[in-house]
Amino acid sequence: MVAERKLFIGHKLRRLRREEGVTQAQMAHDLGISAAYLNLIEHNQRPITVNVLLRLGDAFGVNIQEFAVDDTDTQSSRLQEVLADPLFSNLDLTRQDLRDAVERVPMVVEALQLVYSRYQQGSAGEARPAGEAILGRPAEVDELLDALEARQNHFPVLENAAEALSDEAGLRQSALESGLTRHLAEAHGHIVRSMPARVMETTPYRHDFHGKRVLFNELAPLETRVFALGKTVADLQLRDEINEIIAATKLREPASEMMMRTTLSSYFAAALMMPYARFTDAALESRHDIDVLQARFGASFEQVAHRLTTLQRPGTRALPFxxxxxxxxxxxxxxxxxxxxxxxxxxxxxxxxxxxxxxxxxxxxxxxxxxxxxxxxxxxxxxxxxxxxxxxxxxxxxxxxxxxxxxxxxxxxxxxxxxxxxxxxxxxxxxxxxxxxxxxxxxxxxxxxxxx
Missing domain, CATH: 3.30.450 (Beta-Lactamase)
Incomplete structure (x- = not known):
C-alpha cells in the first residue's frame, strides 16, 4: 500500500467556508478547533487532520473522500497549459504564481479555464481567428474526464454496491457470466441470448430494455460478455445511486451527463469483475503483472489497466497509476x-x-x-x-x-x-x-x- 500523505488543502476549506457563509470563528467552533488553528489550515501552514475531516463531514455534509483530494498540482498544470496560448505570451509568471492563484483564488482559476475552453471550442459556431486551429477535445469530453480526475477515479458507493451484490447473489469469480445471467433472470426478469454475427454485425451486445433481453454477438469474448452483464445490472438497479453521483458532479455540458452515466455503469461492472480487496491483493502480490491479473480475473488488458487507476480507497490505496x-x-x-x-x-x-x-x-x-x-x-x-x-x-x-x-x-x-x-x-x-x-x-x- 501507499503511505498516506499530509493534506494541504486550505484553499478548498476556505472556499467551503465562504460558500457556507460562515466566519472562521463559526466554522472553528463547529469543528472543535480554535479560529487561529483554522486560519493556519486555510493558509496551508498546517495540514488538515483526519479528525478535522471527519468533523467537517458531520458538520457540513461534505463528501470526505472527494474533499480530501489535493488538486493543487493538477490545477496548476491546467492553468500553465492555458497560459501557454500566445494570447498570454507577454505575461511574466512563475510556477509559484500559478500555485498561489490556485490556492488563493481557485474559483477565478476555474473561471479562466472555463472561458478558455469556450474560446477553444468557439462560441455559437463561430470559428477562431484565421490561422488559429481549434485544439483539444469537445468540452463535454474534457468535463467528464476532469470530473473523474477530481474524484481520483474512485467511487465508494459503486464499490460497496458491487461487493453487496456479489454476496447477496452468491456470485463466484470463476462463474460470473452464469451467476449474473441467473441474477438478471431472477431479480429483473431478463433473459440472455446469443445471436448470429450476421445479425449483430460488429455490435458486441445490445440491451433490449423493454423486451427484457440482453443479446450477445456470438463473437463477443467472455470478458466483454461479463462486463456487459455487469453494466446491465447497474442500469437496472443502481439508477438512484448513479443519479446522486451525477448530481454531485455538477456537470455543465448536457452531453456530459449521458457519458458519465455510461462511465459509472462501466465502473460498477469492473468492480464486479475485479473486486477491490481481492484485486488489490493480487496486484500487489504479482507486482502489478498485467498478464497475471488478466488470467486471474478473466479481463482484458484495458479493463485491468483501467481498474488499476481506481484503487484509491482511503486506508487501502494502491499505487497512483x-x-x-x-x-x-x-x-x-x-x-x-x-x-x-x-x-x-x-x-x-x-x-x-x-x-x-x-x-x-x-x-x-x-x-x-x-x-x-x-x-x-x-x-x-x-x-x-x-x-x-x-x-x-x-x-x-x-x-x-x-x-x-x-x-x-x-x-x-x-x-x-x-x-x-x-x-x-x-x-x-x-x-x-x-x-x-x-x-x-x-x-x-x-x-x-x-x-x-
Missing part, C-alpha cells in the same frame, strides 16, 4: 493524470514518447522509463489493442492504451526491472509546454509558459 487511451490520430478518449504526471488538455502528446509508436507493434507491450523537464521519472507501459469485433475481414479499430506511475514505485512493478538501469528518455507534456529547445522531435516552438 495514470492512464491514457488514444487512437492513431492522437485523439484522446480516456485520460487520468496521477502521481505527478499530467496529460495535456490542448494539443497532442509528446512525439518523443515511445507510446506514439505503439501502433507499429500491435500486441506487444512497450516498456519505457521517461523523464519530464522537471527531472521527475516515470515508468510507462503502452500497448496497441483492437476494439470492436471482427466481421468478414473488416479491419478493427486500433487504440493505444498507456499505463504508468512514478518510478519511485519501481520495486512494486515487475516491468520496471527491465529498465531500472536504463537512462530515462526525455519527454514533455507536449511541444508547447516543453522547454527542451533542441529536441529533434519538436513540432513547433515552445510557448512562454514552458519557462514556468
Amino acid at each position: 495514470f492512464l491514457l487511451r488514444m487512437d492513431a490520430a492522437g485523439n484522446v478518449s480516456k485520460r487520468f493524470s496521477a502521481g505527478g504526471f499530467s496529460f495535456s488538455r490542448y494539443g497532442g502528446a509528446c512525439p518523443a514518447w515511445s507510446v506514439v509508436n505503439a501502433p507499429q507493434h500491435p500486441g506487444n507491450l512497450g516498456v519505457d522509463k521517461v523523464q519530464l523537464p522537471d527531472g521527475s521519472e516515470f515508468l510507462s507501459l503502452a500497448k496497441s489493442i483492437r476494439k470492436g469485433l471482427p466481421l468478414a475481414g473488416r479491419p478493427q479499430r486500433r487504440l493505444t492504451v498507456v499505463l504508468g506511475c512514478s518510478f519511485e514505485y519501481a520495486e512494486q512493478v515487475v516491468y520496471a526491472d527491465a529498465v531500472r538501469e536504463a537512462a530515462p528518455s526525455p519527454v514533455g507534456t507536449n511541444c508547447r509546454l516543453c522547454p527542451r529547445s533542441r529536441c529533434e522531435y519538436r513540432a513547433f516552438p515552445a510557448s512562454g509558459a514552458a519557462r514556468l
Whole structure:
C-alpha cells in the first residue's frame, strides 16, 4: 500500500467556508478547533487532520473522500497549459504564481479555464481567428474526464454496491457470466441470448430494455460478455445511486451527463469483475503483472489497466497509476493524470514518447522509463489493442492504451526491472509546454509558459 500523505488543502476549506457563509470563528467552533488553528489550515501552514475531516463531514455534509483530494498540482498544470496560448505570451509568471492563484483564488482559476475552453471550442459556431486551429477535445469530453480526475477515479458507493451484490447473489469469480445471467433472470426478469454475427454485425451486445433481453454477438469474448452483464445490472438497479453521483458532479455540458452515466455503469461492472480487496491483493502480490491479473480475473488488458487507476480507497490505496487511451490520430478518449504526471488538455502528446509508436507493434507491450523537464521519472507501459469485433475481414479499430506511475514505485512493478538501469528518455507534456529547445522531435516552438 501507499503511505498516506499530509493534506494541504486550505484553499478548498476556505472556499467551503465562504460558500457556507460562515466566519472562521463559526466554522472553528463547529469543528472543535480554535479560529487561529483554522486560519493556519486555510493558509496551508498546517495540514488538515483526519479528525478535522471527519468533523467537517458531520458538520457540513461534505463528501470526505472527494474533499480530501489535493488538486493543487493538477490545477496548476491546467492553468500553465492555458497560459501557454500566445494570447498570454507577454505575461511574466512563475510556477509559484500559478500555485498561489490556485490556492488563493481557485474559483477565478476555474473561471479562466472555463472561458478558455469556450474560446477553444468557439462560441455559437463561430470559428477562431484565421490561422488559429481549434485544439483539444469537445468540452463535454474534457468535463467528464476532469470530473473523474477530481474524484481520483474512485467511487465508494459503486464499490460497496458491487461487493453487496456479489454476496447477496452468491456470485463466484470463476462463474460470473452464469451467476449474473441467473441474477438478471431472477431479480429483473431478463433473459440472455446469443445471436448470429450476421445479425449483430460488429455490435458486441445490445440491451433490449423493454423486451427484457440482453443479446450477445456470438463473437463477443467472455470478458466483454461479463462486463456487459455487469453494466446491465447497474442500469437496472443502481439508477438512484448513479443519479446522486451525477448530481454531485455538477456537470455543465448536457452531453456530459449521458457519458458519465455510461462511465459509472462501466465502473460498477469492473468492480464486479475485479473486486477491490481481492484485486488489490493480487496486484500487489504479482507486482502489478498485467498478464497475471488478466488470467486471474478473466479481463482484458484495458479493463485491468483501467481498474488499476481506481484503487484509491482511503486506508487501502494502491499505487497512483495514470492512464491514457488514444487512437492513431492522437485523439484522446480516456485520460487520468496521477502521481505527478499530467496529460495535456490542448494539443497532442509528446512525439518523443515511445507510446506514439505503439501502433507499429500491435500486441506487444512497450516498456519505457521517461523523464519530464522537471527531472521527475516515470515508468510507462503502452500497448496497441483492437476494439470492436471482427466481421468478414473488416479491419478493427486500433487504440493505444498507456499505463504508468512514478518510478519511485519501481520495486512494486515487475516491468520496471527491465529498465531500472536504463537512462530515462526525455519527454514533455507536449511541444508547447516543453522547454527542451533542441529536441529533434519538436513540432513547433515552445510557448512562454514552458519557462514556468
